[in-house]
Amino acid sequence: MEIRLATADDIEYVCSRLKPADANEINLSQGINQDDEKEFCKKNECLVGILDINPVCLFGCEPIGGSFIPWLISTVDISDNATWFLRQSKKILAIWLKEFGNLTTYVHVEHKKSIAWLEWLGFERKIKIEINGLPYYLYERCK
Numbered sequence: 001m002e003i004r005l006a007t008a009d010d011i012e013y014v015c016s017r018l019k020p021a022d023a024n025e026i027n028l029s030q031g032i033n034q035d036d037e038k039e040f041c042k043k044n045e046c047l048v049g050i051l052d053i054n055p056v057c058l059f060g061c062e063p064i065g066g067s068f069i070p071w072l073i074s075t076v077d078i079s080d081n082a083t084w085f086l087r088q089s090k091k092i093l094a095i096w097l098k099e100f101g102n103l104t105t106y107v108h109v110e111h112k113k114s115i116a117w118l119e120w121l122g123f124e125r126k127i128k129i130e131i132n133g134l135p136y137y138l139y140e141r142c143k
């Protein structure tokens with residue numbers, strides 16, 4: 001199990017095997033498809049989580065409008081080792097908080113696993129917002 005910079009092959013692998021909930025959220029919140037997500041990942045430095053020999057997730061923290069927004073997309077295989085994923089996400093979060101300070105993100109109100117994960121990481125639900133006419137929660141995590 002390792003985390004490293006993602007290669008084009010990693011991006012292709014994960015984006016072609018996205019969890020349905022992640023593919024749906026990308027489409028709903030950003031109005032883009034998996035091909036657009038691949039291009040985003042290729043243009044922006046992102047990290048990959050490798051389980052056994054296969055990539056299981058891509059993630060990063062993007063500066064947008066004065067905020068730093070962490071993001072994550074994954075395959076269904078990430079569930080095969082949830083404990084590893086949770087430990088690694090705490091470590092990465094600590095690095096990002098040190099580097100960027102406060103973090104802000106949003107999640108669709110029906111994406112229960114993402115909500116539970118963000119709250120487990122200590123993100124605080126702030127307000128309900130609307131993106132493309134759909135309900136989302138805005139979350140913040142401060143140093």
